[in-house]
Amino acid sequence: MDFAFDARTEELRAKLLAFMDEYVYPAEQAAHEQRARLASPWDTPQVVEELKAEARRQGLWNLFLPDAEHGAGLTNLQYAPLAEITGRSPQLAPTATNCAAPDTGNMEVLAQFADEGQKKQWLQPLLAGEIRSAFAMTEPDVASSDATNITTHIERDGDEYVITGRKWYISGAMNPDCKIFIVMGKTDPDGADIRRQQSMVLVPRDTPGVTVDRAMQVFGYEDHYHGGHAEVTFDHARVPVSNLIGEEGGGFAIAQARLGPGRIHHCMRLIGMAERAIELMCRRAVSREAFGKALAQQGVVHNWIADARVTVEQLRLLVLKTAWLMDTVGNKGAHTEIQAIKIATPRAVVEIIDRAIQLHGAGGVSQDFPLAELYAGARTLMIADGPDEVHQRSLARREIKKYL
Structure with a gap:
């Protein structure tokens, strides 16, 4: 390596x-x-x-x-x-x-x-930054950490699909530039293979029957820069059969292909968030005094900064190893490492940001510093793209299997 x-x-x-x-x-x-x-x-x-x-x-x-x-x-x-x-x-x-x-x-x-038509209509303007998009999988009424639980129906009616269901925490959907949803639902809810029941379809935001109901908050933040996280209702929304992505029953596999790179991208950015927190910690430590000496002279502050540096260096190496494996043996070959970084990175970065908040005192939880918002984002990633416990369960099973 x-x-x-x-x-x-x-x-x-x-x-x-x-x-x-x-x-x-x-x-x-x-x-x-x-x-x-x-x-x-x-x-x-x-x-x-x-x-x-x-x-x-x-x-x-x-x-x-x-x-x-x-x-x-x-x-x-x-x-x-x-x-x-x-x-x-x-x-x-x-x-x-x-x-x-x-x-x-x-x-x-x-x-x-x-297909080529879908790429021309939706991928090209996304690549150009002319529009935004949303991915609609998570639902409020089921445990969406198990994607086979989703209940949204995608029923074929002649040359159209009829979509009925309710989604929430649909990132980007509040942005008026969000023009297209990729919606995951069940085209074969009674199919024998629970991982072949789901499909993905393209649903334009202005489709009759699509309602963006409300913005969901994350620790009180509405996350405007990412276009918010919306609750969305699909009430017999109709789209052409040509809006199907891939094949019927391929939605679960597409979701897994999508989430692998997404997870490592989040972890890459999380390391940057930790670096920003360390920088702010150090700047605060050398500029503030408490009890007659600079915070930078307090032993506990030394421990926080040293531990943060060691943690970030460890995480970065694990993320780089994962990236290297994805490049050399593919996402499937890097499955264990992808899950490892998804477990390790958010929880460690949350702790680093939490220490930085503590060092900033009241300022740390205020809008005058980015730390509170960084904390909310990092803590959310212990749930988003699969909660830690799901990845721990899968990773542990893979480890145990070697000894059976």
Whole structure:
């Protein structure tokens, strides 16, 4: 395993670091101020559009997509350090570079499984950053950690599919630029193979019968930059049969293909979030005094910073190993490592951000620092893309199987 950055990665890292310093960090406060003046909190601040234009001009665009025809053509190992950098400003940088979830996963699905007509209609404008999208799988009335539980019906009626069901925490759906949903439901609810009951269909947001009911909060945040997390009702919404992605019964397999890269992308960005927290911790420690000496001279603060550095270095190596395996033996061959980073990274980063909040005192839980919002995002990733316990169960079974 050689994790040294190649020439292309070094070039993109240098450009991206400069882009963050010159454009992204200075725009964080401006974005908050502009959003407060918007007619709708779900509209996109002008500074975000300016960031997107600049990122595209610099070639810092669609870096996540390994398909050279549609994206930057980077391997997972090349993309990992770049995603980490964008994770330092998770509200702005991923969107600015067109590398924000859920659009990334949706673009991967369309690039891999969509037909040419679907790619032209939906993938091309997503790649151009002209529209946003949402992925509708999670449901409020079932344990969606087991995707075979979903109850949304996709019933064929002649040349149309009729979709009926209720979804929630559908990321991006509140954004007025969200024009398309990828909806997972059951086309064969009584099928013998529970992993062949599901299919995925493309449902335009303006389809009659589709209602975005409300925005779901996450620890009190509405996550405007990602277009919120909506509850959505599909009440006999009709779409052409041609809107099916792949084949009937292929929805579960497509979901698994989508979630593998999504999980590692989240972990890459989480390391960037941890680095931002460590930086803020150190800046706070050298600038504040308590009980007659700088916080940087307090022994407990030394422990927090040292432990955070050790943890981040460990996590980064595990994520890079996972990226390398995905590149060399495929997602299936890296299954154990993907689950390992999904378990280890969010919980460790939550602890690091929590220590940074503690060091900032009241400021740490305020809107004056990004820490509270970073905490909410990191803590959510212990649930999103499969809760920790599901990954632990699967990983443990795989380990035990070696000895049976």
